[in-house]
Amino acid sequence: MSKSQHLAQLRYLIVEKILPPIGVYRHIVISWLKARNVRSFVSLLLVGAIFSTAIAACSQSRYAGQSDVRLKLVSFSVTKAAHDQIIPKFVQKWKQEHNQNVTFEQSYGGSGAQAATVIVGTQQADIVHLALPLDVKKIQQAGLIKEGWENRAPRNGIVSRSVAAIVTRAGNPKGINSWQDLAKDGVTLIAANPKTSGIAIWEFLALWGSVTLTGGDETAALNYITKVYKNTPILTKDAREASDLFFQKNQGDVLINYENEIALAKKNGAELPYTVPKVNISIDNPIAVVDKNVDQHGTREVAAAFVDFLYSTEAQREFAKLQYRPVNPTVTQEVVAKYPKIDTLFTSQDLGGWDLIEKKFFANGAVFDQVQAAKKA
Secondary structure (H helix, E strand, O other): OOHHHHHHHHHHHHHHHHOOOOOHHHHHHHHHHHHHOOOOHHHHHHHHHHHHHHHHHHHOOOOOOOOOEEEEEEEEHHHHHHHHHHHHHHHHHHHHHHOOOEEEEEEEEOHHHHHHHHHHOOOOOOEEEOOOHHHHHHHHHOOOOOOOHHHOOHHHHEEEEEOEEEEEOOOOOOOOOOOHHHHOOOOOEEEEOOOOOHHHHHHHHHHHHHHHOOOOOHHHHHHHHHHHHHOOOOEEOOHHHHHHHHHHOOOOOEEEEEHHHHHHHHHOOOOOOEEOOOEEEOEEEEEEEOHHHHHHHOOHHHHHHHHHHHOOHHHHHHHHHOOOEOOOHHHHHHHHHHOOOOOEEEOHHHHOOHHHHHHHHHOOOOHHHHHHHHHHO
């Protein structure tokens, strides 16, 4: 590349990339360059450094006096307790750093149902924090989130984790100590519906994997899981409704739920025995900025900052207080000894990944529908 080409490229970088592509700064720099016929590399670099420094200083106060920002957070049902602690910390931090008020409109419900409302537009979410990557993928496929969302946040877009736990009545009168015990005659299981709830999908996969990843074949897994769902008279819309039926209305002999949800119930006074199976599934909860909506609302920068904040040590400690398994390595080391040990922790990838899982288990006429049909027969 010639010297003149180098100069042209450097001018382009300064004017179009280092400086904002719109507004007074770009106009000033172009005029300045023309007036002084700036040609040398040194001069160009000095220009870039001076104006970059000036703009960086101005950016600290560019939010001052602007109107308040409102973010719409759509999440799955059991995250509310964590967000109630984390959001005020972010609001305070943003106010201190940018002198701008941020308010949150929050919505909680079954993950699948929440994703559906974002897709059809009845909820104009800026941010989604859902129970499983499959639900974010559906929003992406609808054209609201750009491909590669999982690469634009730390930890492949996974911001919180849990595992499955089995809760029983006081004294465990039905003798339920393992996944296999859920198929016993006379056991009533409270569970959510995979068509609307994230926990229900994780629950189904945990049951399936407890067979296929411990030496059993798929025929054995299908027979087992059919027996389990025959013991499930009601499928609730989400994890919170399942918990309320079990803890508040005293229905059922056993409940499968997020480990963190059971810890929250205990904190609220509903203490019952529970087991975290030694063979378990890593329940990975993703977060994503809804690109189309933040661009329409003009909230991208604040939304992205909130997502980043959720990975911070401060926010991850709040997740850990509610028995989520943190994804921040520092916080993980702080709390790892507090969690029950799991011998075999499998993931969605061990079951073939989300494309295969959706088609094989949850599409119309797939394994879950077959199990439901057998239950009614």
